[in-house]
Every structure is written in structure tokens, then in C-alpha cells.
Amino acid sequence: MSDIKKYVVENRERFINELVELLKIPSISADPAYKNDVLKTADAVMKRLQEAGCDTVEICETPGNPIVFGEKIIDKSLPTVLVYGHYDVQPPDPLDLWTSPPFEPVIKETKIHPEGAIFARGACDDKGQMYMHVKALEYMIKNDALPCNVKFMIEGEEEIGSGSLGWFIERNREKLSNDVILISDTGMIAKDVPSITTGLRGLSYVEVEVTGANRDLHSGLYGGAVANPINVLAKMIAALHDENNHITIPGFYDKVVEASDIERSKMAEAPFSLEKYKEALDIEDVYGEKGYSTNERNSIRPTLDVNGIWGGYTGEGAKTVIASKAYAKISMRLVPDQDWEEITALFKKHFENLAPKGVKVKVKPHHGGQAYVTPIDTLEYQAANDAYVESFGKAPIPQRSGGSIPIVSLFEKELNSKTILMGFGLDSDAIHSPNEHFGIWNYLKGIETIPLFYKHFTKLKQQE
Amino acid sequence: MSDIKKYVVENRERFINELVELLKIPSISADPAYKNDVLKTADAVMKRLQEAGCDTVEICETPGNPIVFGEKIIDKSLPTVLVYGHYDVQPPDPLDLWTSPPFEPVIKETKIHPEGAIFARGACDDKGQMYMHVKALEYMIKNDALPCNVKFMIEGEEEIGSGSLGWFIERNREKLSNDVILISDTGMIAKDVPSITTGLRGLSYVEVEVTGANRDLHSGLYGGAVANPINVLAKMIAALHDENNHITIPGFYDKVVEASDIERSKMAEAPFSLEKYKEALDIEDVYGEKGYSTNERNSIRPTLDVNGIWGGYTGEGAKTVIASKAYAKISMRLVPDQDWEEITALFKKHFENLAPKGVKVKVKPHHGGQAYVTPIDTLEYQAANDAYVESFGKAPIPQRSGGSIPIVSLFEKELNSKTILMGFGLDSDAIHSPNEHFGIWNYLKGIETIPLFYKHFTKLKQQE
Structure with missing residues (x-):
């Protein structure tokens, strides 16, 4: 057994317990009510980095939530790995669908995780995956196995658009200088099919508001005679896709880089069962853009989804009202070379054009x-x-993911280095959903694999 | 000055204060949390009827909220007026749009009501209009001016579909026997344009649920590849109207009685300013079925409106989720001779047919x-x-209203008597909306006019 494997086996319980403690703090960045918990989590991450052996750790103030920065510089002439992760989590609602409270972590066995998985909001995304790096560092320092320098940049606004990260990077280019950026905030195909994420979709997130009359109206007295903002919003949302589920925003596809036939046929070789996919989601059929497979639809094609909608009376019983306002949160996943700010502007223009006379429309860009x-x-x-190869005994499959980590292209531009996305989560981990979990096997496998990256990266760099 | 005018002037303050007390109890029938307040209100109505001089008043249990029944029988050979009203109110939300709390009545002057109006949920619909009848009765009894028998049936489920009223009427036909039913739960055209409501629209109210995957999904990993219930619901709602705003449900218009050209040209003569209408609602244009005027759209034509919609993430900030479920409350206003149960069935069938594979749809009929x-x-x-004529100095205009009082046709069928809808509210009273109010002038004018109906009705009946 290798040294790192031994270390993981010996420290298994402690590694799990430490993560469980971190998961108990509800660091929900989207909800201002949890501001204190966000700060508490930043503090906890700082302490863990100190304990793991960083020389310097600091809580860096930003216009938003603080960024935890830590480093261990062993020799300035050696390469430097910059680890990025985030300590904030998605809101846990709908709460009633959780089988155990989202911030009271418990270990349960599942079909895919017979060794048990930790159930809690943030278990996989991203506290669990971020903490693998802290424990990998601890191993390397305690066992004199750190071959290069390491820096950590752990932020608290990833789930709300990383609003302060650009600000922070601009002001700290020297401090953040590195030779490679290492991130674990994605997934792998299966426990026996390791994969590395080589593509991420971009994102444009907007909120729309449709206003009809200046007050809620009685649907009997006004129904049929004035625009109903909910009906109008539904119509406008419906008009965003055509009958083939193509997005109708003029110019939306102009810069989309179409995948080559070779790339598409390679993608089609990845292990995937449509039957199992449908069964796992309990759906009769998939649904998406005509002319593309499920795996293409959720990775190399841009999409538009309503993430939330509300308006009118939503309580118990019936109320015969025509609401004055209706709202929706809408996000678009983008592919190379769509520019998110350009797409946001195209959406805004198109959506405003869709509005009939008799309503007013506001489009508020969120982030992207x-x-x-x-x-x-x-x-x-x-x-x-x-x-x-050393850890799993087989080569990983390069895979484009449908998710977005908007800051990855920012890193490349601002810090001038490549990013490696080593994700250890699984699609079934239910991130952003009720009952998020992270397999203990995956967590420990991550801790085991990370030091091997440091070793190989330093070796290859020195051979350069 | 007539006796009734004098009585109203002398008792003005007390009449207002008594109504204010009644308005303080939040008798929201749609929300089970207010059950106790509903019962308290029934109790208060009972006491007021006793004080006004009814011989018998009782709280009648039903499968739902109790019905208050009272009567004053002066001579069995004389005609009997049955007054119907309701003591329950609409939910007050959205609360933040009220300029004063909905259950803390205050009197404020408005442009239309320089004498002041009482602002509170239920002020007009229907506590205020119902209480006019109690005070009119008080006047007639105290001044020996009651020319006939009178019965009161005040229910507590009108705002949720009068679910127990049929049950109650079936079991109490003898007790409720009458020569005419008198209701004040509608409006009049303007303070100087008295009108009597001669038509009401029918209603079918349903709730729909669209389910996609069995759990909320990450919009990056699944976006574009599975049906998003919110997008699908929007599309299904949009498909319920065509480009001319006709309703697309097959069979929906089959039994609609088209208004004759004569009737339409008579309607067009009613005083109405489209400019003032748009200005009052702050809308650039009206919106509705092609080929019909605003006043036709909201009275003689059937309509379909979404009264509430919800699904996904609706909190602060952004969440990139594909919801498992999306919901809407939808109501249809119906005209003669559409049958509400048949329409509900047609809607259900059509809506289920609109659903693409990949979602499941439930349609739950509410009431109608x-x-x-x-x-x-x-x-x-x-x-x-x-x-x-005696009270206003001019003849009232017969007017068809867009609203629904579903029980009116039930009364005609079950109790075999005509209903007279003497409404004293105004369109601007904001019933079912924030800042509902009832003009003090209208309230007192109602109290003044009602005894005159008793007088003329009894006289005409005796001449028959």
C-alpha cells in the first residue's frame, strides 16, 4: 500500500468528522439572513488550512463575502499549484423533500455508495471536494511529500456568481501567481470510470418582471379585458423556444462553435444508458433540442431554462385575482464562443420585444x-x-460538462495559467437538489489522487 | 327629509363604527389558520341580527363554515324577502401593497369618495354590503316600517366556492322559502349612475401541477436534456389562447349564447371612457379577445386567466435549478349557456393533451x-x-357583470325565486386587491335604498 493510501486509511474517521463539522454551518450565500454563517465558515476554513500546515493564512475582505487565502511556499524556484474552491453553498429549499435536515449531516448507504455517503447541503458542492485538497495538503506536509509550492483561494460567492472574485484577482495578481490552477468542483462519469472535465458551459442569469395594471384586479370584473401578467409571461417564456426546442433569441447561435462529427462520435462512445437515465429521473422520455443526443444537449449545446416563476395567489384554496406583477428567474447555459454579456443583452432586447402593449417588462441581469x-x-x-492512472489504475476520460464555473475563463485570462478540473462527485450526488450527498469512497479517493497530481506535475515541469 | 334619510343621518357614526368592528376580524375562509376568526365573525353577525330585531337567529352548522340564519316574520300571509350575503373575505396578500393594515380599518378620503371610504379587507366585499341590510332591517323594525317578512342567510364560504351552501339549502327548503332573494355583492356604474346587475358570469376554478423529474435538478448538468416543468407549464398556458386571444379548448365556445347586435349596441351606449379606464389602471393599452369591446370582454364573453403560478427558486438571488414541479391556479369566467362542470372537464382533457412526454400533469378542479x-x-x-328612482332620483341601468356569484343560479333552481342584485360598490373599490375600500356615501345610500325595495316589492306583490 502506498504512503498516501495508508494515511487515508489511518485517518478515515477524522477526515469524515472534520468535513461533517464544516457541513453543519449553513453558509448560504444567496440569502442575506445567513451572512454570519458565511463568515463563520470562512473562519473555519482558515483554521483548517493553518492546521494542515500552511505558513500564511488570511481572511481577505472583498466588496462581498471574504476570500480565504493560504499558502505553503517551500522553494520559490519550484512550481506553484493554486487550489480554488468555495465554502458557500446553494439554498437547501425545498426543505420538505430532504430526508434529513440539510445542515445536520448524516452518513447513509446508497446503491451507488455502499460504503456510505455524507448527506448534507454542500457535501459535494463544494465543501467536500474543497476539503479533499486541505487533507491532501496535510498528508504532503506531515509526510514530507510536498514537491512544490501551494496556494489556496477559497471564496464564498460561487453560488451567487463570484461577484467579488474578479475584484480580488485584479488586486492580487502577484500573490496569486501560479503555474497551474487545480479545482475540484465538477464530477466524474462513474466510480470505475474516472474522468477529467475539459469543458464547462458559460452562464447568463437574469430575472424578469412583467407588470400589468397598477394593482391586483378582480378576475371577474377585469378578466379578459386587460393583459394578465402571468398569462403574458407564460406566452413570452413559451416564445423563447420554437417547436424544435431551438432558442428563438435572434443572434443567440451566431457564435456557437458547432462540434465536429469526429468529436460528436467520440462523445457517443462514452458509457451512457438512456433507459437508466430515464429510470433514475422517473421520466417517460427526455426532452430537448431536435437533432442532438442527451449528452450533447447537456454539454455542447446552449440551453435556456426557467429556474423559478411566481405571481398571483399561491396559497391554499382559490383566489380570483389578476396579479399586477409576475416574475421569473431565467438562466442560459452557454458554449464556446458565446459571450455571456452579449447574450444577456440579446436576451434583454428580445424579451422586451416579446411584450405586448398593455404590460411593462423589466429584465434585470444577475450574473454570468x-x-x-x-x-x-x-x-x-x-x-x-x-x-x-496511478490512483485508479486507468486513464481518465476527458469530458465536457454542462455545468458552469464562470471564473475558470477569468483565471486563464487574468492569471495566465491553465486550469485542471479534477472532479470526484457523481451526477447522482444531487448537488443543488434536496438530499445532496458525497460518497465517502469518492471523498477519500480524491484525497488519495490529489498528491499524485502534485508529484507528476512537478516532475513534468522539471523535465520541461 | 324622509324618515329613512333622517335615521341614517342621526345614526351615521354608529353605523360606521359597527362596520369597522366587524372588519377587524380576519375571516379569511381560504386559509385554515383563520378558522377561529371565521367562527368569531359568524358569532358577531348573529349578535348584530339579534340587536337589529330578528326574532330568531341561529348559527347553522354545515360540513364547512357555519351559515348564520335569522328571520323576522310579521305575518305569514305577507311576502318574504330572503337576504343573502357572506361574512368571509378574500386573503389580503400581497400585504406589502396595502397602505394600511387590511384588518385595521381606517377612513380615508379619495378622489371618488370625498366623504371618506373605509379601507379594510371585506369593506365592500361583502361585510359592508351585507351589513347595509342589517342596518336597513334595524330601521324598519324600530320605525315600524317593515312591510313584509324577512329572512337572512349569511354564509362563510363565498370566497372559496360556497361549498356547503347547496348542502344547506337542500336540507332547509322550507325554512328558506321566500318570494324574492336580495343580494348586495356587486357594484354600480358610478355614484350618479345607479345600476342593477342583471347578469353574472359563471366560474370554473382549477389547479394544475406539472411534474418533470422526480427531484430538483442542477440546470447545468440536466439543462436542455430533460423537460423543465416551468418551461412546459408556460408553454401549455400559452397554448390556451390563440393569436386572437380566443380560448383554444375544443368545445369551449359550443354553448356560448352570442349577444345580439341590439344587445351589443345597447351595451355600447353605457357611459364608458377607454382613456380613463387605461389611466386608472396605468396601462398603455387594453388586451383581450379580438372582435369585442372592453365592456363586452369583461361581461358577455368567457375568459381564462391564470390567478397564480409558482415553481422553482423564488427567493433572493440566483439558484440554478430545474424544479421537479410547477403549479398554477387557473380560472375561467363563463357565460350562458356554458355548463361549469362540462367546461371543467373540457379543460382537464385539453390540458392533459397539451403535455409533452417527459412530464406528468394533474388537473384538480376547485369549484365553480x-x-x-x-x-x-x-x-x-x-x-x-x-x-x-325614489332614492337616487333616476332609474337604474340594467348591467351584466363580469363577476360570478355561483350560487345565484343555484338559488333560482332550488328555491324557485328570482334574485335581485342591488350592488352599491364601485369598480374602483379594489375588491380582491390591496386597499379594498367602501365609500361611506355608498354604504349609507345602500341603507337608505334597501327599505324602499321592501316597500315597493310588497306593494307590487299585493297588487298582483
């Missing part, structure tokens, strides 16, 4: 980020590949 | 009622006409 695709013929990818 | 049109060449209408 660019899509990202990384080549696989780089030293950085090779190092990650070698780490997986 | 038939449309109603009354002729104006009856003794009952004549009596009401004469009362208005």
Missing part, C-alpha cells in the same frame, strides 16, 4: 460567465492523467 | 358555478327599479 474548453495535449493535463 | 342572466320585465326588477 464565459464557457471554457481546455485542450488535452498540455503538460497540465498529462500530469492529471498520470495521477489518475 | 353557472352563469346567470335575469330578465328585466319582472315584478322583482320593477320593485328594485322603483326603489332606486
